Every structure is written in C-alpha cells, then in structure tokens.
Amino acid sequence: MLASKLVFALFLLSTVSAGSVMAAEPGSDRQKELVRLVRQDCGSCHGMTLQGGLGPALLPADLHDKPPEGLVATIYYGRPGTPMPPWKQFMSEAEAAWIVQKLMSGFPQ
Amino acid sequence: MRLVLGVLVALLLTACAGPQVRGTGDLGLVIERASGHVTLVDTSTRQPYARIGGLGDLSHASAVYSRDGRYAFIFGRDGGLTKIDLLEAKIVKRVMQSGNAIGGSISQDGRIVVAQNYTPGGIKAFDAATLELLSEVPAEYAPGKFSKVVGLADSGGNRFAYALFEGGEIWVTDFSNPKQPTTQRFPAGSQPYDGLVTPDGRYFLAGLFGEDGVAMLDLWQTEKGARKILEKYGRGEEKLPVFKMPHLRGWSVAQGKAYLPAIGRHEVLVVDVATWKEVSRIPVRGQPVFVMARPDGRQVWVNFAFPDNGKMDVIDTLAGKVVHAFEPGKGILHMEFTPRGENVWLSARDDHKVLIYDTKTFARVGEIAADNPSGIFFTTRAARIGF
Numbered sequence: 001m002l003a004s005k006l007v008f009a010l011f012l013l014s015t016v017s018a019g020s021v022m023a024a025e026p027g028s029d030r031q032k033e034l035v036r037l038v039r040q041d042c043g044s045c046h047g048m049t050l051q052g053g054l055g056p057a058l059l060p061a062d063l064h065d066k067p068p069e070g071l072v073a074t075i076y077y078g079r080p081g082t083p084m085p086p087w088k089q090f091m092s093e094a095e096a097a098w099i100v101q102k103l104m105s106g107f108p109q
Numbered sequence: 110m111r112l113v114l115g116v117l118v119a120l121l122l123t124a125c126a127g128p129q130v131r132g133t134g135d136l137g138l139v140i141e142r143a144s145g146h147v148t149l150v151d152t153s154t155r156q157p158y159a160r161i162g163g164l165g166d167l168s169h170a171s172a173v174y175s176r177d178g179r180y181a182f183i184f185g186r187d188g189g190l191t192k193i194d195l196l197e198a199k200i201v202k203r204v205m206q207s208g209n210a211i212g213g214s215i216s217q218d219g220r221i222v223v224a225q226n227y228t229p230g231g232i233k234a235f236d237a238a239t240l241e242l243l244s245e246v247p248a249e250y251a252p253g254k255f256s257k258v259v260g261l262a263d264s265g266g267n268r269f270a271y272a273l274f275e276g277g278e279i280w281v282t283d284f285s286n287p288k289q290p291t292t293q294r295f296p297a298g299s300q301p302y303d304g305l306v307t308p309d310g311r312y313f314l315a316g317l318f319g320e321d322g323v324a325m326l327d328l329w330q331t332e333k334g335a336r337k338i339l340e341k342y343g344r345g346e347e348k349l350p351v352f353k354m355p356h357l358r359g360w361s362v363a364q365g366k367a368y369l370p371a372i373g374r375h376e377v378l379v380v381d382v383a384t385w386k387e388v389s390r391i392p393v394r395g396q397p398v399f400v401m402a403r404p405d406g407r408q409v410w411v412n413f414a415f416p417d418n419g420k421m422d423v424i425d426t427l428a429g430k431v432v433h434a435f436e437p438g439k440g441i442l443h444m445e446f447t448p449r450g451e452n453v454w455l456s457a458r459d460d461h462k463v464l465i466y467d468t469k470t471f472a473r474v475g476e477i478a479a480d481n482p483s484g485i486f487f488t489t490r491a492a493r494i495g496f
Contacts, residue, residue, distance in 0.1 A: 040440070040458070041415045044353045047186055048142065048168035052209060053227060054257065054274065054302070054354060078350065083302070083318055085350035090416065 024094045034091065034099060035108050045083065050107060054083065063104050071100045133178040134448065136195050137487035139456065139463055140183070141480040142167045147183065148479050149198055152447045152454075152487060155465055155475040159198035165189040171212045171358075171484055174491035175237060176219035181486065182237070184213040184224055192240060195488070202240045206233055212358075214263040217494075221284050223269050225261035232258055232271060234284055243287040250276030250294075260304020260315055260357065262495045264328050270313035272301035272324070279304075279315055279326050279335050295335040297324035302372075305357040306495040307382070314338075316357050318372060325385065338385040339369075339378060348373030353414035355398050358495065363406030363426045370397035370411075377411060377424065391430060393422045399443060402426075403450040403468055410453060412441045421455065423471070433471050437464050445485035456482035 026034060039048050045055035056062065063071065075096040078086035087096065102108060135153045145167055149159040164170075166187035173182050180201065181193045188207035193200055209228035215221070215237065222235045231247040248256040256273035263269055267284045277299055282292045299319025306313050306328070315324040315335075322340040327333055355370035362368075366388065367380045376390045377400055395417025402409050409424040418440050423433040438457030445454050452474065455464045458481050465475035490496035 041352065043168055044415075047166075047209070049166050049187075051166075051187075053169065053186070053211065054259075083300070083351065083354065085352055 024098070026095055026098055030095070031098075031108075034095060035102075037090070038099060038103075038107065039109075050103070058103050058107070060104055060106055063100075068097070068100050068104065071103070072096045075099060131196070133195050133488050135488075136178070137445065137485065138172060138181055138183075138193070138195070139454075139477070139479050139482050140167050140170045140172070140484040140486075142170065142458075142483040143481040145185075146480065147181075147193065148477070148482075149193075149195060150454075150463075150477065152452070155452075155477070157477050157479075161193060161198065161200060163200065164191050164203075167483070169211060169483070172486040172490075173213060173215045173222070173496065174486075174488050175215070176491050178488035178491040180237075181488075182213065182215065182222050184210050186210060188226065190222070190224055190235065190240060204235075204240050206235070206242070211257070211259065212261060214261050214269055216263055216267040216269075216284060217265055218267060221267060221287055223261060223263075223284070225258040225271055227257040230255040230257050230273075230275075232261060232269065232282065234287055234290065236287075244284075244290050246280075246282050246290055246292055248273050248276060248280070250278060259302060260313075262304055262306035262313060262358070264306050264310040264313070264494065268328070270304065270306060270326065270328060272297060272304045272315040274300055274302065277301065277319075279313060279324060281313075281326070281328065281331060293331055295326055295331070297326075297335050298322060298337060302354050303357040305360045307367075308362055308494060310494040314357065314369075316355065316369070316372065318351075318354070321372070323369070339380065339387055342371065342378060342387060346374070349375065349396065351396055351414060352416065353396070353398055353418075355396070355400075355414075361400055361402030361406075361409050363402045363409060366426070368400050368402065368409045368424070368426075370400050372396075377409070379429070389429060391424055393424075393431060394420050394434060401444055401446070403446055403453070404448070405450055408468060410444055412444060412455075418442070435471065437466070437473075438462060442483045443485050445487050448487065448489040454485050456485055458482060 047053045050058040139148045145164045146162045148157045165185045168186045170185050183191045188210045190206045191203040207226040210226045213224040222237045233245040234243040256276035261271040270281045279295045279297045282290045284290045298317045301315035302318040304315040313326045321342045322337045324335045326335040369378045379389045381388050395413030397411050411422045419436050422431045425432040438460040440458035443456045463477040
C-alpha cells in the first residue's frame, strides 16, 4: 500500500516535471549562454547573486511555493504592469523552463 | 665634494620619504562587479596603479568621493559600504549597513555619507570619517509598508532627495542635525525608477516607469510640491520592452537643454530647462541607459540596454543629432569622462576591458584589463553636486 502510494507520488512528480514544465536540456554551450544571461542581464534587476534588486529575489527559498509554469510564463511573456519584460525573442519556452528548473534548485555560477 | 654629498643626502631622503607626494585630481576607480574588486586608475597615464579586493557583491555598485578627492565610498549591492584611500591604495573601513543596497551620496559639507537601500527600504546616514551610523529614515510610506529607495541625490544644506519605487513619492530629508533628520514627503507618480538633481542643486527629477512622464520638485521652493513634466510623452504609442532600467544620475545638461533617456522608446528626450517642455527627441539605436554629456556639453554619449549593449551613439548638441555611432565592445555598461572631457572611458563587461577613447577623433587611445568591469568613477565627482 505504502509502495503504491510512493509510486503514485513519483508518477505525479514525473508528470509535473516532464509535462507542465518541459525542461528539455539545452546543449552545454547554450547552457553557459543562458547562465550568463541570467546572472548578468536578469541580474541588472534581480541582482547578480539573484538576491533581488528592483526585481524580486530569485533564490530557491523565494520560489519554492510558486508554480513553475507561472514562472516560465513570466520569463517568456513578461508581467504587464510591472517592469518585467518578455524574453521570448532571446530564448525558447523550453529554455525558459530550464532556467526556472535551475533557479528552483540553485542556479549555477 | 660638499655638493656631491648634498646630492647624495637628498637622494637618500627621497628614497626614505615613503609614498610620493601627489594630488588625486586625475585618479579614479573601476568597479569589477563579479569578483568584488576595484581597480584604481590614473587618467593621466591611462594606466591602473593598484587593485583592491574583498568588497563583496559589487553588481550595481557605485562610488562617491570625499571633498579632498582622497577617499572613495563604495556602495555594494550586498549592503557593504567601503571607504577606500586612493593614495595609499587600501581599504580604510568597511561596514555591512543593510541587506540590499543600491547606491549612495555625500553631503554638501562632506561630513555625512548616506546609503539608499532596497532591503530594508530606506536611507541611512553615516559619519564620513568613521562610518559610524548616525541615523536612519525607513521608507515606510504607509503603515507597515516599506518601499525600495531610488535616485538618492545630495542638494544644498545637507538635504538629500530620493524617490520611493512602490510608494510613488519623492522624499526630502534634512540632515542639518545628522542624528535627528526631518523628512518632507511629496506625491510623485507611478513607480519612480531613478532620480537626479540638476547641477545647481535646484531641481530633483524622478523618472517614472509606471507612466510616461517625469516628476519634478523645485528644492528651492518645496512648498510648491512636485509636478509632472514630459507628461504622456509617448501618448498612444506601444512601449517597447525595457531589458534594463535607464540611469538618470550622470545625466546631461548642455546648452540650456537636458537630455534624458525615454522609457520603452529608442529615443533621447530633449527638454528646455527654462520651461521644462520637450523641445525634441533624438532617435538612437536602443533603449538608452546612460545619457551623459561631455563636461563642455558639446557631446552627449549614450549607451544601451540589452540586447543593444555593444553599441554607443554620440549626439552633437549643436547639430541635435547622432553624429557618431559605433560598436566599441561587448556589454558596454558605463562611461566616465576625464575631468575636462578629452577622453571617455567605457567599461566593456563581456570583453573584460576598459576602453579609452579620444572624444574629438573617436579613436581608441588605450585600454585596461578588468574583470567584468561596470561602474567607472573619477575623483572629479568630489566637487559636483548630485555626484
């Protein structure tokens, strides 16, 4: 019984991470570009260490209770009425999802 | 023989005298944002002469100078406030003053250094000699609600003007009695993102992100309150996305006109400073970030937000248009003119270089290696209101 619950939970977890947030891994060169983009350019509002600035902090502790798909949409489409612009001309939705996944688990240097 | 002996003694004395006596008028510093270092530079030799580490997170760091031009006060993003001696090339004192800071200013009499903070929102005043905390003014614009502080600028009488991003207000705090400051509040508009004070210290302007327009307060007649200028400068036009907020400090007044970055438009706004009415707009190649006049006001140099941050446009204020457009390097974050403007120094973050240009011929005349350079600050700021 316990085992089946665990399996079900794992199934749910895998659907969430593979389904709603399609975090296909970008190639390693592209990953480096995205990491630099986040640290340097997102960093002009969110801070290079992502501890926040004019924009909110983006550390795992700040994001853990937020739905990942909402965060992906925020990156991709922006947030009208706030200074957050859409970044869709610079990345795919899958790359935005990869960024969210990395932000939530601790962003690479 | 006696002469030879005399010369020998003089040589010995020089050798023992320690650091050479020199002024600081041609010195400055470059922030190396990622590694917590500053490189100290000499604008006469166009060379670095020292490098100092241990300054913490310097993304978006800025510096102000003591009035003798010897000490720099550096405000780090992580809330660190560091006092540096440019002559002895060392840290004199360092304090952690907040969780998240965005810059600071120094008072007219040079005795008070004020830091502006995002977290917790507000300003803090420090003794410039010791960095001892004198007082603080939390930016509590409604009960229990604190705002990020932007655009802090010094003005006459040890007063400081600043704007509240969430609060939508301009505040003026008087530190005549540094331990018991008094504050006046003025409604400004939606989401002020940065501010500046005019070179005479009279007008404080706060750029608004949430609406087209700029809030202006006459610091000589604060009883008249803040009013809006350049209202609806983009009426009916779709705004372009802003991938980096413009900076207003280091702004430009030239030939009786102010040159300001438009928000969400690839334009520089030109305003008559007698009437504060828009007189023209100059198209440029991106969202302007810094719009800075050469000290004589003949040229205005403009850099841009991502993804156009490899470009620079130079406006000739006599012609009223861009006369030189070039791509000096990758990630041009900041610029600083030499005291009388014959050279401009540009930080090329992604090239890890500071590039030095002749402003008359536009030829590159030098470069300095630096690790992710951002802000460049020369000691001439020591004597300028609002810097």
